[in-house]
Amino acid sequence: MRPQHEGTFDIIFLDVPKNFYIPVYEHLVPLLRPRGLLLVDNIFFQKKVLEENCGDSPEASFVKKFNQDLSEDKRMSHNFVDIGDGLAIAVKL
Numbered sequence: 001m002r003p004q005h006e007g008t009f010d011i012i013f014l015d016v017p018k019n020f021y022i023p024v025y026e027h028l029v030p031l032l033r034p035r036g037l038l039l040v041d042n043i044f045f046q047k048k049v050l051e052e053n054c055g056d057s058p059e060a061s062f063v064k065k066f067n068q069d070l071s072e073d074k075r076m077s078h079n080f081v082d083i084g085d086g087l088a089i090a091v092k093l
Contacts, residue, residue, distance in 0.1 A: 007033045015041040018059040021066040029075055032092040038076070043067055044086030 009031045016024050021040070032038060044050065048060035049067060070078055070088060078090035 006030045009033060009036055011037040011039070013039045013041070018042075018045070018062040018066075021062060022069060025066065025070070029073075029092065034092055036092045038088075038090040038092070040066075040070070040088035040090070042085045043080055043088045044082070046085060 007030070009028075010033060012028050012032060014021070014024060014028065025038075025040075028038065043063060043066070045057070045060045045063040046055075048055035048057050049064040051060075054060035054064055067080070067088070070076065070090060074093075076090040076092055078088055081087045081089060
């Protein structure tokens with residue numbers, strides 16, 4: 001995306017390979033306008049992110065790290081919803 005697209009998106013749906021969640025997220029947040037909505041799919045990753053060692057799944061570890069980063073991101077307000085395999089609903093502040 002080009003700089004002229006920053007702050008122009010009302011809603012973005014993120015569903016990419018799990019190892020790309022964090023870099024894609026960092027690329028997408030600037031594109032959202034204030035109060036823009038970001039939806040992130042599969043945030044529970046078959047409930048493996050709830051296990052201490054993520055069920056020895058590298059993908060679950062990526063998702064767990066993403067969930068932690070999103071929870072600490074002061075640019076966003078978020079909620080994790082137990083629908084299907086989990087959905088993060090985040091709003092840009």
